[in-house]
Amino acid sequence: MSLEIRGLRKSYDGRTVLDGFDLDVRPGEFVALLGPNGSGKSTALRCAVGLERPDAGEITSAPAAMVFQGIHLVRRRTALDNVCTGALGRLPLRRSFFFPNTLRSEAMECLDRVGLADRAAERCARLSGGQQQRVAIARALCQRAEVILADEPVSALDPAAAAQVVELLRQLASDGLAVVAVLHQPELAHCYAHRIVALHNGKAASPEVTR
Amino acid sequence: MTLAPPRRRAPSKLAIAIALVVVTAHVLAWRATDISPSTLVSGWRGMADFLASSLPPDLSVLGAGLDAAVVTLYMGLLGTTLSIPSALALALLSSRATTPGSVTAQAARSVLSFLRSVPDVVFALIFVTAVGLGPFAGVLALVCHNTGVMGKLWAESMDESDRGPRDALRVAGASRAQVAVNAVLPTVLPSLAGLLLYRLDVNVRSSLVLGLVGAGGIGFLINQSIKLFRFDEMVTHILVVLVLVVAVDQLSSFVRRRLGV
Structure with a gap:
């Protein structure tokens, strides 16, 4: 189970x-x-x-990840940055300011799985509600849940x-x-x-x- | 059949008590501050004499006034920007959204309260005894006081930040520090920038007052003009101050509008 x-x-x-x-x-x-x-x-x-x-x-x-009704993304940050934050639990603090390239690549794969790789550089505030929720799901995937x-x-x-x-x-x-x-x-x-x-x-x- | 509207509710005892306290406070304040409109009317001649001796402004000191105004502006600028690290650190430690613990939060809030409750003029007088007369003492005074005020405003802004992204990152296993860096700060950044600009505006005006107690800048020149009874020079300096304050206010408002805060 x-x-x-x-x-x-x-x-x-x-x-x-x-x-x-x-x-x-x-x-x-x-x-x-x-x-x-x-x-x-x-x-x-x-x-x-x-x-x-x-x-x-x-x-x-x-390992479980949560997707919320209120989506709970940081709306000012890009879709890619938001997805990267899903991995914070396994990153040391010093690498939490500028995400490493390996993580950014992994986050791109997660965005691709939810069909939003082409919107990676877009601020979340500019995405539709459905797209934002898919970014939140990509964040959960990046958590490797x-x-x-x-x-x-x-x-x-x-x-x-x-x-x-x-x-x-x-x-x-x-x-x-x-x-x-x-x-x-x-x-x-x-x-x-x-x-x-x-x-x-x-x-x-x-x-x-x-x- | 017409529907009867509900009866108006009578004011509660608490509302009446609050109104009584407010009225009483105003009566006491009126007496304690010796407010007397008749004295103001009968003393108009003194004001007229003062204005007559200060007009026309002596424009020969305009160059010196402008130079000193630039120093005042720089004092306000450095007093604001140099307090960013200390204000940010104390805000992060004291905000409920980011603090590592309640004891730390209380300690940080106490430091902020102390810095806020000591007026910048008092800090300036203290620093003048250490580093002598001049703008350096003014900058130090502004850094101390502004840390207290800006730290408190920033902490409140962080407190009010959206809880959702914080919860989401906690579920992802992020530490409090990681949540602060990746959820709280990016969310409140425009608000922090707006408050910073507001404080710059206030600090430029404060640095003018600090000049009056020896911290340099155009306030110092205004003080000297008053002591030498050169009210015509004083008016020139005040006009320069007016332009400076309006310019900083407009710039700060413009940038805050662009930031949407």
Whole structure:
């Protein structure tokens, strides 16, 4: 398994968000998480990458990267620089000011995988929302993650751009990565995901839909 | 049937208390500062005499005034730019977005508060005793005070920077220092540059005042003119100051507009 979540619990101010959530994701699998607002989908992903501390439960994960709803790129920097920042975890501080050429080449390959090699020198502020989200996915690839957790990656995008991004996530899963995406569009989930997990009251509602 | 609008809410007790405090403070301030419009009206002759003795301006000192104004400008410039490293270091240490720890942040904030609370004129008086009269003391004074003010403004700007890119880089395994360099600073750079230009504008005006306490520049000439009762020379110097301040203000505003801050 690339990602195993067992009995995850999390409360905020006495309100239970996750109440024993379980999830297994294999390499090469694209899992879509569906559920109403507040059902704990995003919290589960944030716990999995360490942005939130769970109250209880176990998480075992291969190296994971996160793609955010708000995209979270540094808009003033170029697409290439933003992708390079995905590798900061394995760079010493002294090499974090001007990225080495080997890393820039690797970042170009990541941009190529998301179809944006020709926009590498463009500032992110000048890219469309869909392109920005693809740069954020390239940043996750540059992190050399084996698991990509995407928290509502297409909520702010128009339908065409949203389909393009979800198709890209599916492609990455086909390349061997484990992908979990929180989606609010059941039609996209049914069209692209290998498996759909619906959350209800902080738990995975059964039965799961497998395609 | 017409819908009745909700009743207006009566002012809260807190709002009434705040209003009372503000009014009381103004009454006390009026008394403590001896404000008296009648004294101002009855003393108009003194002002008229002063203005009469200062006009027309003595333009023979214009060359010396311009030279001194350039020194004032240089003092403001160096006082601003030489404080960049110290202000940046203290801002990075004190901002919630970049600090390595709460103890460090508190220590850095304390240093900034101290530097900010000591007026630049007081720093100038201290440095004059060390390096003598002249612009060097003024530059040192501006560097100290400006570090405090600019460091605080920059730290606030970093505090308000978008949290998203910071979270994204933390998830990627970046250290706090790497997050500061790669997410916080690139995001807030235009804002920092805008604040720097604003401080340059303020520091050029401050360096004028520092001249009055012996730190050189055109402020020093204004002080000398007053002591020698050469108010016509003083007016010439003040006109030069006016041109200098307006020019720096316009330049700073222009560049800030171009930066979009």
